[in-house]
Each structure stands twice: as C-alpha cells, then as structure tokens.
Amino acid sequence: MERLYIDLGEASYFINIKGGLLKNLTDYINGADQYIIITDTNVDNIYSYEIAEALKDNLYHKYIIPSGEASKNYNEAMKILSFMIEKNSTRKTTIIALGGGVVGDIAGFCASIFMRGVGFIQVPTTLLAQVDSSVGGKTAVNLPMGKNLIGTFYQPSTVIIDTELLRSLSRKEIISGIGEIVKYGVVYDYSFLKFIKENLSQIIALEPLTITYVIKKCCQIKAEVVSRDERELRFRKILNYGHTIGHAIEAITDYKKYTHGEAVLCGMYLEAMLSMELELLDKCYYQEILNIIQDSYGEVKLSDISREKLIEALAKDKKNVGGKISFILPTTYAKVTEVLLSKKEVEGLLLQILGRSIK
Numbered sequence: 001m002e003r004l005y006i007d008l009g010e011a012s013y014f015i016n017i018k019g020g021l022l023k024n025l026t027d028y029i030n031g032a033d034q035y036i037i038i039t040d041t042n043v044d045n046i047y048s049y050e051i052a053e054a055l056k057d058n059l060y061h062k063y064i065i066p067s068g069e070a071s072k073n074y075n076e077a078m079k080i081l082s083f084m085i086e087k088n089s090t091r092k093t094t095i096i097a098l099g100g101g102v103v104g105d106i107a108g109f110c111a112s113i114f115m116r117g118v119g120f121i122q123v124p125t126t127l128l129a130q131v132d133s134s135v136g137g138k139t140a141v142n143l144p145m146g147k148n149l150i151g152t153f154y155q156p157s158t159v160i161i162d163t164e165l166l167r168s169l170s171r172k173e174i175i176s177g178i179g180e181i182v183k184y185g186v187v188y189d190y191s192f193l194k195f196i197k198e199n200l201s202q203i204i205a206l207e208p209l210t211i212t213y214v215i216k217k218c219c220q221i222k223a224e225v226v227s228r229d230e231r232e233l234r235f236r237k238i239l240n241y242g243h244t245i246g247h248a249i250e251a252i253t254d255y256k257k258y259t260h261g262e263a264v265l266c267g268m269y270l271e272a273m274l275s276m277e278l279e280l281l282d283k284c285y286y287q288e289i290l291n292i293i294q295d296s297y298g299e300v301k302l303s304d305i306s307r308e309k310l311i312e313a314l315a316k317d318k319k320n321v322g323g324k325i326s327f328i329l330p331t332t333y334a335k336v337t338e339v340l341l342s343k344k345e346v347e348g349l350l351l352q353i354l355g356r357s358i359k
C-alpha cells in the first residue's frame with residue numbers, strides 16, 4: 001500500500017492508497033460512537049452492498065444525496081445536519097464522505113459546522129476526488145450567485161483511496177480527473193507533465209500501476225502545497241490555474257454541460273492563451289500546454305459560451321480583489337504568477353484571443 005503524510009501540525013493526517021481498501025474500511029477509521037455515511041445516488045446504487053459489508057459491525061446511518069453538482073447547495077447541507085440531529089449524532093460522531101468531489105465538499109462542510117466540528121473521513125470514489133478534492137481540507141457549497149461561495153478549511157482525519165472504485169467511472173469522468181492531473185504538471189512539476197503526456201492512454205485506461213503512481217504523485221504535490229500554505233494566503237493559489245475561467249464556464253452552463261475537470265481543462269486552455277497574449281508565457285511551454293489539453297480533452301470549442309456571460313461570471317469570482325479579476329497564469333516550466341485584470345482589460349483580451357470563435 002502507498003501511504004503519504006500531510007504535515008499540518010495538529011491537523012496532520014495520512015493518505016492511504018490501494019485497490020480494495022473499501023472492504024477494509026474499519027481498519028482505517030477511528031472508533032467513533034457513530035458514523036454518518038454521506039454518499040450519492042450513483043455511488044450508492046453501485047456500492048451499497050460493499051458499504052453495508054464494510055460497516056456491518058458499526059453503528060452507522062447513511063444519507064444519500066442526488067448525484068450531481070446541483071446537490072452541492074446550502075439546503076442540502078441543512079438537510080444533512082437535520083438528519084444528524086434526528087439520528088442523535090453527537091460530537092463523537094464521524095462523517096464519512098463516500099463519493100466524488102460533490103459529496104466530499106458538502107460532507108466536509110457539514111462535518112466542520114455540526115456542533116462546531118466532528119470527525120471527518122474522506123473515501124473518494126472519482127479520479128478527480130482521488131487526485132485532488134479529498135486532500136487539503138477545502139469544503140464548500142455553491143450559492144445561486146456562484147461556485148463554492150460558502151465553505152471552510154477543515155481537514156479530514158484520514159483519506160482512504162481505493163483505486164478499484166474507479167473501474168465503474170465513465171470516460172467523461174476519467175477525463176474530468178485528468179483536468180486536475182494536468183494542472184499539477186503545469187503548475188508544479190514539468191517532469192510529471194511529460195509523464196502524463198507519454199502515458200496518457202494508460203492513464204485513461206486506468207492501468208493499475210500507472211494510475212496508482214499518478215494518484216500518489218498528485219496527492220504528494222497537493223500535500224506539499226497545502227503544507228506550505230493551508231489557508232491559501234499565497235502559495236496555494238497556484239492550484240487555481242484554470243479555475244477562474246473554469247468556474248465561470250461551469251456557472252454559466254448551470255453546472256450541467258461541463259464537469260468540473262472539463263471546465264478546468266477549457267479554463268487552462270484559455271488562461272494559457274491569455275498569458276501568451278500578455279507576453280508572460282514561454283512560447284514552447286505554451287504549445288506544450290495546449291497540446292496536452294487537446295490530447296486529453298479534444299478541441300476546445302466553447303461554441304455555447306457567450307463572451308458577455310463569461311465576463312459577467314468572471315466579475316463575480318470570489319478571488320477578485322478591488323474590482324479586479326484574479327488569474328493564475330503560467331509563465332514558464334512549472335511556474336505560474338497571479339495577475340489582476342480589470343473587467344475592461346479581460347474583455348479586450350478575450351476579444352483578442354477568441355475573435356469570433358465564441359459569441
């Protein structure tokens with residue numbers, strides 16, 4: 001088994017990675033008085049028997065949210081908290097998030113506020129959640145005004161990554177995970193980016209040794225970044241590459257057409273173009289970034305996105321400072337920089353880079 005340590009003082013924890021870990025869940029959980037499993041309809045349909053088997057000797061209750069980003073909202077969080085009151089949860093309860101990033105984000109949010117904080121374990125079931133969202137402690141729900149507008153930093157006590165659970169994912173969800181994987185390569189580790197490029201088909205095929213290596217590498221990078229700057233005061237911002245435009249794309253398409261990772265792939269593509277237009281980005285690196293995005297996602301068309309709506313959504317991004325929109329832009333191999341641009345500047349740049357390719 002692969003084991004990584006994320007060093008955050010009192011909030012430090014282990015990330016455990018191996019195929020088949022769900023069966024042995026109880027070896028890694030912490031002897032709480034009661035467990036609340038939060039999962040979604042798809043995961044429950046596929047893994048309901050395994051969950052019941054894994055927890056049969058423990059007191060637990062299961063709360064199932066409808067699958068999809070639309071469930072990551074405040075009302076759903078309140079329903080979870082009320083369910084916990086109904087089930088007599090106490091401060092000795094532990095919440096287990098068994099699902100993708102949607103389940104992880106909302107379950108973590110509930111764990112952080114129920115009775116001012118209860119135990120929290122991440123059991124991520126999507127590639128995206130295994131390489132990114134289950135690690136680092138960002139929790140959130142969306143508001144109608146935008147993505148992740150309410151949330152906390154609240155670390156899990158452990159992360160249990162069962163790579164066998166990825167077998168039931170659709171290709172679209174695998175590509176979504178590759179969005180965040182490519183991000184780590186671009187912002188932090190050029191040799192990893194080359195590895196992704198050379199092994200893309202094995203990654204998409206979830207070849208066991210390759211996918212385990214990739215998950216471990218991503219968790220290692222995320223652990224290093226988060227250990228340096230847990231609260232995103234400075235360094236952690238590098239993980240936002242592709243996310244300013246990515247979150248805007250998700251919001252204006254009602255979180256339905258693009259998965260988070262697909263929107264991030266498109267966002268990284270456009271933000272690389274933005275960086276090039278601002279003459280901040282090395283030309284060879286620029287081409288490499290566009291190539292790996294196209295190789296994994298296909299052509300970035302965005303024919304359904306209007307420039308006007310994109311700018312409106314960007315203007316509402318929670319990272320904006322003093323009326324300016326914040327972008328994390330690549331500059332050269334494994335280096336990025338934060339650039340703040342006015343709405344007008346972004347309008348001009350988007351017109352420049354996209355011409356008439358979007359409305």
Ligand SMILES: NC(=O)c1ccc[n+]([C@@H]2O[C@H](COP(=O)([O-])OP(=O)(O)OC[C@H]3O[C@@H](n4cnc5c(N)ncnc54)[C@H](O)[C@@H]3O)[C@@H](O)[C@H]2O)c1
Pocket residue numbers: 040041042043046067068069072099100101102103105125126127128129132133134135136137138139165166167168169170173176259260261
């Ligand atoms: N907290 C963080 O650091 C962080 C990082 C990245 C993304 N996120 C958030 O994560 C969310 C996206 O996560 P996601 O991509 O996992 O989406 P998701 O949770 O919606 O899961 C994607 C789909 O896969 C299904 N699914 C989950 N596991 C499955 C399995 N093993 N087999 C078959 N189907 C399965 C789900 O039911 C869903 O339909 C977004 O809300 C994003 O903002 C958070």
Ligand SMILES: O=C(O)C(=O)C[C@@H](O)[C@H](O)[C@H](O)COP(=O)(O)O
Pocket residue numbers: 132136138140147148180232236239240243
């Ligand atoms: O962990 C981080 O830090 C990240 O930014 C990871 C991102 O991939 C993730 O999508 C995150 O939820 C974005 O957070 P937000 O702060 O922009 O809401």
Ligand SMILES: [Zn+2]
Pocket residue numbers: 132180243260264
């Ligand atoms: Zn993300």
